[in-house]
Amino acid sequence: xxxxxxxxxxxxxxxxxxxxxxxxxxxxxxxxxxxxxxxxxxxxxxxxxxxxxxxxxxxxxxxxxxxxxxxxxxxxxxxxxxxxxxxxxxxxxxxxxxxxxxxxxxxxxxxxxxxxxxxxxxxxxxxxxxxxxxxxx
Amino acid sequence: xxxxxxxxxxxxxxxxxxxxxxxxxxxxxxxxxxxxxxxxxxxxxxxxxxxxxxxxxxxxxxxxxxxxxxxxxxxxxxxxxxxxxxxxxxxxxxxxxxxxxxxxxxxxxxxxxxxxxxxxxxxxxxxxxxxxxxxxx
Numbered sequence: 001x002x003x004x005x006x007x008x009x010x011x012x013x014x015x016x017x018x019x020x021x022x023x024x025x026x027x028x029x030x031x032x033x034x035x036x037x038x039x040x041x042x043x044x045x046x047x048x049x050x051x052x053x054x055x056x057x058x059x060x061x062x063x064x065x066x067x068x069x070x071x072x073x074x075x076x077x078x079x080x081x082x083x084x085x086x087x088x089x090x091x092x093x094x095x096x097x098x099x100x101x102x103x104x105x106x107x108x109x110x111x112x113x114x115x116x117x118x119x120x121x122x123x124x125x126x127x128x129x130x131x132x133x134x135x136x137x
Numbered sequence: 138x139x140x141x142x143x144x145x146x147x148x149x150x151x152x153x154x155x156x157x158x159x160x161x162x163x164x165x166x167x168x169x170x171x172x173x174x175x176x177x178x179x180x181x182x183x184x185x186x187x188x189x190x191x192x193x194x195x196x197x198x199x200x201x202x203x204x205x206x207x208x209x210x211x212x213x214x215x216x217x218x219x220x221x222x223x224x225x226x227x228x229x230x231x232x233x234x235x236x237x238x239x240x241x242x243x244x245x246x247x248x249x250x251x252x253x254x255x256x257x258x259x260x261x262x263x264x265x266x267x268x269x270x271x272x273x274x
Contacts (some may be wrong), residue, residue, distance in 0.1 A: 001205075001210070001223060001224060001225065001226065001228045001230065002221075002222070002223035002225055003207070003214045003220065003221070003222055003223075003224060004220070004221045004222075004223070005217035005219055005221075006220075006221070007219055026195075026197070026221045027221070027223065028163045031223065031225065033193050033195060033225060033243075034171075034172070034193065034224060034225065034245040035171070035172045035195075037195055037197065037221070037243060038162075039197075046184060050144070055232060056170050056171065058163075058164055058170060058172075058174050059176065059240060060163070060176075060192055062199065068138075068140075070138045072138070073138070076187045077140045082142055082143035082144055083140065083141070083142055083143075084139075084140070084141045084142075084143070084164070085138060085139070085140055085141075086138065086139035086164065086168065086170065086195055086204055087138060088138065088139055088140070088168065089138065090167060091138045093138065094155055102198060104241045104255075106170075106172055106174060106243050107171060108171040108245075112261055
């Protein structure tokens, strides 16, 4: 059993800041769970364009409001607490937070954590993470 | 892209009640994400003994307080908002909520949803879910 505290993760190198967002990565690939689990804040007023080519992701809104635009369909959906958006088709999307938005995110396969350090703190408008090493289980 | 609302899930057959807990299953195996994602409430005053023999699970505390006892080590840990507990070794454990505890849970492999209906609403003290059908991806 692993017990982890968000405050400790926020104070560690598992807390990553990008353009318009900040993410506390409570579980990464090396935890061996087969998924990663992040508490991610998307900052008010930002326009965050994303495309995870190699990952599936679900994002549950805990606090805050904004919109997500599905660039495949052109549809825009409201984001507020209790909404889950699911990138089950590697969907290209843009999130536009009206307020700071706090989310609980799950990635499959898990994020390794190394993507970020390889980028030296800078992120492309369309960010992606490379394929991770397969897990034993 | 899937957009889902917790309120809708709570009002559907994806909202399951057990002995001492209630779970809104926002993502199940048939969503094809390779994990399931649940918002689960553990009720104050209950003593919930669990052992997931075939699944890994992470549980993030959103609201409420209590304890978790690791029956393998005998250690008891405090649960409060911001704590993640991770059953990475199919750990036998007991959760004792002091207040209602709201959690965000991830299961790998994903829960199918069929486990519950097979049990006809009753749950053994040590509950488990059967191995799911492997996903294509």
